[in-house]
Amino acid sequence: MRHGLARLVRHHVRRAAIAGGLETAHLLSRAGLMSRARRRGAIFTLHHVRPSCKRTFDPNAHLEITPEFLDEAILALRRAGYRFVPLEDLPMSLAAADPQPVACFTLDDGYRNNLDHALPVFERHSVPFTVFVTAGFVDRTHSLWWETLADWLSACREIRFDFGQGEEAMAIGSLAGKQAAFDRIAAHIHKEDEAGAVAALNRAAARDGIDALAIAERLTMDEARLSALLESPLASLGAHTISHRALARLGDNEARLELLNSSERVEAIAGRRPLSFAYPYGFCPTVSAREHRLAADLGFAVAVTTEPGTLSSGANLHALPRISLNGYFQNARYVSALASGIPFRFAAA
Template sequence: MIRAAMALAKPGGAAAHLQVFIFHRVHARPDPLFPSEPDATRFDRLCTWLRHWFHVLPLDEAAERLQEGRLPARAAAITFDDGYRDNHDVALPILQRHGLTATFFVATGFLNGGRMWNDDAIEALRGTKLSRLDLAGTAAESLGALDLGDWPARRRALSQVLTAAKYLPATERAAFVAAVLGASQVRASDRLMMDDAQVVALHRAGMQIGGHTVHHPILRRIGDTEAREEICSGKAALEALIQAPVTLFAYPNGVPDVDYDARHVAMVREAGFTAAVSTSMGCGDRHSDPLQLPRFTPWDASRTRYALRLLQAARWRGQRAG
């Protein structure tokens, strides 16, 4: 029944819709700080659904066939952003077991022991033994004191931290998040992201590797020269690593005209990328810009609600998230 409904909502050929799924992490066990993020058991279940409901294609092939009007019905692609270690350790074996391929967009500056700024905040609020975080007198004092008494409180506190820090200049943001991490009395892990060998292993396993800049900046918040360097250097580093062309790109954060704009689309094209994805919600069609394909993944836990959300998404054409 669901498969038939997907075929009607997501036809092939000239009227085709491309459903691109976006993931970041697949935890080995459920994460109480991010209850909607998949763990291994849940991701395995999702892969069962996707394999049954969709014709899952490599993203480069899907993007090309979409533009040419040759996409099959129920077409989909699976993507992961940032380059987390669990992409290799947890997600890859599950994808292989289901015979599915995915594209992994890697920010090269965090490989081999690096850490993204938001993960400092996440590690702090997940791992601290404190029930209250007093940030008075620190670079994050605008947050005051954060209640961390239970997991819902920690989720609210994390939202406050990330919202306050996200669009700060890089130096201020680093100091802000360092203050939160320092006050938490937590030592953040240096094993969150993949190393070079794991990226190569994904490639050798038949997965696609895509560019995601070097340091994951919000492109509209930096100068054009720096943005071009981030895009091109990330691509070059990945190509040197896997010894193959890298033709796919994901915009950091990815909201059109908020996190990137037409200047950056032009840079991505000039760098030699043939397809790119945003975080604009919805499905792509033959009128979609191949360098700004939308992505959407339901957050529902039940099979029926997950499917209904996907059927609803078939009516969206690159709407902004949030």
């Protein structure tokens, strides 16, 4: 219990520190200082876009923004002089001499609310965007473990889970206990055998009435909805693997097939090969130089990480940074601060 409370305290302290840093970056940007940090522009990462719904236990809240905040973010970037371009056109934009910064919007995993709530905002502002499709979610063969885990822990006061040494009972009656369990199981999943750990999670959750594949069906777009999304000329699809596993932990052939097969699945939906790819999780050590080479060899024009940063003309097009629009920091000032690149200069100092 004490460990869970300590995690919550550290979490709130960290959020307060980040908010303070973003406020400072916003003021520096408004004053015209460190203008070179903005460089050529930025790619933004989103996941859920949906109306706010207060949940008692919500460990994935950082992956969710409201349509109203997306609207504010677009307006803030437009006021700051950004030009919105499709992600697949980014190489041409970075190579051009035009000094106007560019912004690209990307949405990972293919949530249904991207069609229901994000699309109307993008259409209102004529902003292009790319949805990265995990084929296993579309075909209901793979689960979103972080969503399964959140639903399972929310529904129970005690759980049993096998960390590889036999089942262990965990009391999770408090929010601190639920967060501690979420963190511990998530860390276990991020170990070497991700597929095995996710399968164990799905089995354990099923005993308590949680259907992992039903969650995927409820939350993500199927082929028909993705086709409906593509009726908008602003929308494009990118590949995001079959299983959403950390590619750097897979063997050479398995990693290659994750990229290749997901590209072919997106082609079957969209009618053309996708030119963009997003690495699952997207941060080191889930992505390595091997995956950058694979993406290039398989013909993707761009591939994106979740490493934070702004864009430069000489950037590796198969290891591009992105800026997350985080659900904890839904403020237009913070969008401008992040796009300025100043927080990343501070982080690198």
